[in-house]
Amino acid sequence: MDYKAKTVAGLLAATCVFSIIALILSVVNVKDVFLPPSTKYGLVFDAGSTHTALYIYRWPADKENGTGIVSQVEACTAPGEGISSYADNPAEAGASLKPCLDKAMKIIPAEQQRDTPTYLGATAGMRLLREQNSTKAEQVFAEVSKAIGKYPVDFRGAQILTGNEEGSFGWITINYLLETLVKYSFAEKWEHPRDTEVLGALDLGGASTQITFQPGVTTEDNSTSTFFRLYGSNYSLYTHSYLCYGQTQALKMLLADLHKGNSSSQEISHPCYPMGYQENVTMSALYNSPCVRAPSTPSPAQVLTVIGTGDPAACSTAIRKLFNFTCGANRTCGFNGVYQPPVRGQFFAFAGFYYTFHFLNLTSQQSFSDVNSTIQTFCNKSWAEVTQKQLQLHHTQWLVMVHQRTSSQKNANMNDPD
Numbered sequence: 001m002d003y004k005a006k007t008v009a010g011l012l013a014a015t016c017v018f019s020i021i022a023l024i025l026s027v028v029n030v031k032d033v034f035l036p037p038s039t040k041y042g043l044v045f046d047a048g049s050t051h052t053a054l055y056i057y058r059w060p061a062d063k064e065n066g067t068g069i070v071s072q073v074e075a076c077t078a079p080g081e082g083i084s085s086y087a088d089n090p091a092e093a094g095a096s097l098k099p100c101l102d103k104a105m106k107i108i109p110a111e112q113q114r115d116t117p118t119y120l121g122a123t124a125g126m127r128l129l130r131e132q133n134s135t136k137a138e139q140v141f142a143e144v145s146k147a148i149g150k151y152p153v154d155f156r157g158a159q160i161l162t163g164n165e166e167g168s169f170g171w172i173t174i175n176y177l178l179e180t181l182v183k184y185s186f187a188e189k190w191e192h193p194r195d196t197e198v199l200g201a202l203d204l205g206g207a208s209t210q211i212t213f214q215p216g217v218t219t220e221d222n223s224t225s226t227f228f229r230l231y232g233s234n235y236s237l238y239t240h241s242y243l244c245y246g247q248t249q250a251l252k253m254l255l256a257d258l259h260k261g262n263s264s265s266q267e268i269s270h271p272c273y274p275m276g277y278q279e280n281v282t283m284s285a286l287y288n289s290p291c292v293r294a295p296s297t298p299s300p301a302q303v304l305t306v307i308g309t310g311d312p313a314a315c316s317t318a319i320r321k322l323f324n325f326t327c328g329a330n331r332t333c334g335f336n337g338v339y340q341p342p343v344r345g346q347f348f349a350f351a352g353f354y355y356t357f358h359f360l361n362l363t364s365q366q367s368f369s370d371v372n373s374t375i376q377t378f379c380n381k382s383w384a385e386v387t388q389k390q391l392q393l394h395h396t397q398w399l400v401m402v403h404q405r406t407s408s409q410k411n412a413n414m415n416d417p418d
């Protein structure tokens with residue numbers, strides 16, 4: 001991974017970016033740029049399934065071919081989990097945003113606060129809650145809107161991004177940061193880099209995962225195609241978001257699958273947990289999402305004991321069962337029969353991919369065999385050898401590996417110099 005890619009990876013980790021810049025770029029109203037003063041601010045809440053972050057942006061009040069050049073001033077992580085976790089206590093969702101809004105008010109000059117466009121974009125956690133209980137989802141949105149509305153900002157609304165928006169905004173963000181869309185030249189001018197190929201984007205969130213790239217062919221399924229005009233150039237993209245295939249939800253599907261394999265037992269043998277690890281989980285906690293189907297005779301209070309068996313091969317097999325690689329009517333597909341044209345070009349993987357690979361010191365374009373052997377070594381560690389913090393990674397790296405292999409690595413050369 002070259003210096004620029006490393007810098008971008010760091011930036012992505014630091015900001016947990018899902019598309020913030022893209023959101024600003026695409027929604028900043030043209031009228032704003034004619035207003036004094038010359039620097040404008042914008043606030044974007046990234047309301048993810050696992051956590052919410054507020055990003056404070058600043059940009060000069062002129063535009064490059066109709067698209068703003070934006071820099072991040074500050075990022076603030078809201079306390080607690082994602083807003084969808086407050087489904088039964090929606091007022092708390094609003095309260096969780098206040099510390100970050102207070103921080104923003106200290107940064108943005110008072111005379112500019114009322115001109116500061118403010119957005120909240122929610123992703124897969126809220127898409128799942130809406131699927132499960134649309135009234136609760138609306139209540140959460142009403143409370144977060146009420147909380148933001150109490151601050152002297154130009155609140156433009158809270159919305160649930162579609163999977164396509166999430167995927168394509170992520171693509172714009174990484175290509176913006178890698179300067180493949182526009183670049184500040186030595187001549188101190190913004191220029192279109194010549195002969196640079198834009199990168200495909202692989203985003204592993206908590207509740208969904210997205211793949212987005214410029215296909216070399218016409219997209220056969222219109223629901224997966226999207227079009228952008230940025231800095232004077234046109235981009236036609238393939239994008240798809242797999243709901244439930246984010247890290248947290250996929251692991252829930254895995255646990256439910258393992259339970260289904262022996263549902264009469266109170267114990268679940270888990271090959272992806274280290275040997276010697278044990279935890280209790282209630283049926284209600286396991287089956288609390290539309291991503292997993294509860295047994296026909298539910299007993300919510302029943303406690304299941306998950307016992308780690310530390311078996312990487314069995315773990316890999318169990319994870320593979322979550323993916324269906326039959327393409328059905330489509331000639332080419334990603335998985336679960338979803339149309340996907342042949343992958344093309346280099347890919348940049350971020351979010352959950354980055355956290356895991358960073359932890360394993362695998363972000364320097366190691367070969368795929370090095371990646372595999374590092375993962376094998378880590379997965380063969382017992383519970384006594386890994387800390388609680390490492391546990392999450394211990395059982396998620398297999399998901400990352402299999403997912404990478406299946407959804408993209410099969411055809412793409414993703415950060416792999418071999």
Ligand SMILES: Nc1ncnc2c1ncn2[C@@H]1O[C@H](COP(=O)(O)OP(=O)(O)OP(=O)(O)O)[C@@H](O)[C@H]1O
Nearest residue numbers: 048049050051123124205206207208247351352355
């Ligand atoms: N610093 C970290 N170290 C390890 N894992 C992390 C870290 N931060 C987030 N994760 C995990 O990585 C996954 C992706 O995180 P991310 O912040 O992109 O999700 P999200 O935005 O909340 O989810 P979604 O986009 O699906 O709504 C989640 O499962 C999360 O638990």
